[in-house]
Amino acid sequence: xxxxxxxLQAEPAFLTIFYYFILMVLILWxxxxxxxxxxxxxxxxxxxxxxxxxxxxxxxxxxxxxxDRFVKIDLRVVAFDIxxxxxxxxxxxxxxVDAAVYYRVFDPAKAVIQVENYLQATNLLAQTTLRDILGQxxxxxxxxxxxxxxxxxxxxxxxxxxxxxxxxxTVAIKDVSIDETMLRAIAKQAEAEREKRSRIxxxxxxxxxxxxxxxxxKRYLENPYAIRLREFQTLTDIAREKNMVVVTTTGETIDxxxxxxxxxxxxxxxxxx
Numbered sequence: 001x002x003x004x005x006x007x008l009q010a011e012p013a014f015l016t017i018f019y020y021f022i023l024m025v026l027i028l029w030x031x032x033x034x035x036x037x038x039x040x041x042x043x044x045x046x047x048x049x050x051x052x053x054x055x056x057x058x059x060x061x062x063x064x065x066x067x068d069r070f071v072k073i074d075l076r077v078v079a080f081d082i083x084x085x086x087x088x089x090x091x092x093x094x095x096x097v098d099a100a101v102y103y104r105v106f107d108p109a110k111a112v113i114q115v116e117n118y119l120q121a122t123n124l125l126a127q128t129t130l131r132d133i134l135g136q137x138x139x140x141x142x143x144x145x146x147x148x149x150x151x152x153x154x155x156x157x158x159x160x161x162x163x164x165x166x167x168x169x170t171v172a173i174k175d176v177s178i179d180e181t182m183l184r185a186i187a188k189q190a191e192a193e194r195e196k197r198s199r200i201x202x203x204x205x206x207x208x209x210x211x212x213x214x215x216x217x218k219r220y221l222e223n224p225y226a227i228r229l230r231e232f233q234t235l236t237d238i239a240r241e242k243n244m245v246v247v248t249t250t251g252e253t254i255d256x257x258x259x260x261x262x263x264x265x266x267x268x269x270x271x272x273x
Contacts, residue, residue: 033065038072043108045071055108073108077169080119082126084177093139096177099150101126102170103161110165118164122157126171129156139178146173 038044038057046053047069055073063070082099089095103122105111111118133153134142142149154171161168 030065034062036061036063036070041074041076043073043075045073045108045112047071052109052113071112073105073111075105075108077102077104078119080123082123082130085127085131087131087134089134089139089142090136091138094179095134095139095142097130097134097173098175098177099126099130099153100172100174101154101157101168102172103157103166103168105165106167107165110163115164118161118166121164122161122166122168125160126153126157129153129160142176146176149173 036044036056037060040058042057044056044061046056046063048064049067053068079100079102082101085097085099087095087097101122105118115121130153133149133156137145137149150171150173154168157171158168
């Protein structure tokens with residue numbers, strides 16, 4: 001009260017300066033609260049007396065002090081880690097999954113009006129969706145089809161966040177942690193799978209070899225001289241190694257002259273090589 005009494009009793013010139021000073025402070029305060037600047041990657045959502053008045057930016061714009069409320073929204077892509085989630089797969093295997101979500105705000109007005117905290121809401125929704133989708137697949141599919149599952153989770157998230165003005169660009173499953181006991185079981189399964197494939201390959205080889213032998217036997221039956229020539233060829237190979245063998249002739253008798261001519265032809269073929 002004493003200060004106001006002194007001001008009222010002061011000289012008119014002093015009062016004029018004081019009034020101008022108060023006016024300048026008031027003008028500066030109004031300008032500081034009315035002038036807003038947002039960057040290229042930001043938008044300002046304005047509410048006038050509680051009602052949505054539009055989104056401004058980028059650059060310089062004005063708001064009405066006391067009447068407008070200003071909310072700044074970042075439009076850049078934001079990445080956040082989904083906390084490690086314990087997931088039980090379709091074949092009742094418990095795993096820990098780490099993932100990351102990349103999203104951006106494409107409609108700042110919806111991001112403010114439709115949801116209270118779009119970052120928290122997106123994070124919680126990502127956790128729920130991750131557990132739900134991975135719980136529908138078996139462990140083998142989870143380990144071998146991460147990219148496909150990540151894409152599926154991203155599409156579902158994008159569908160739910162679209163009314164909030166949020167675009168989910170990517171979901172990445174970073175790591176799948178498995179219990180040591182389950183790792184040993186997987187190793188045994190992989191070893192058994194390799195053993196099965198090895199036996200199948202050997203069996204297929206035996207089957208093909210048997211088919212070839214049957215085909216050769218049919219060809220020899222069509223031409224008895226061919227099997228005799230094969231016999232002589234075997235004898236020649238054995239003689240080259242200087243081994244002693246006893247050969248008995250069975251079946252119908254074959255003309256010696258014909259056999260001799262075939263042997264002679266075989267020798268000439270060897271010399272030619």
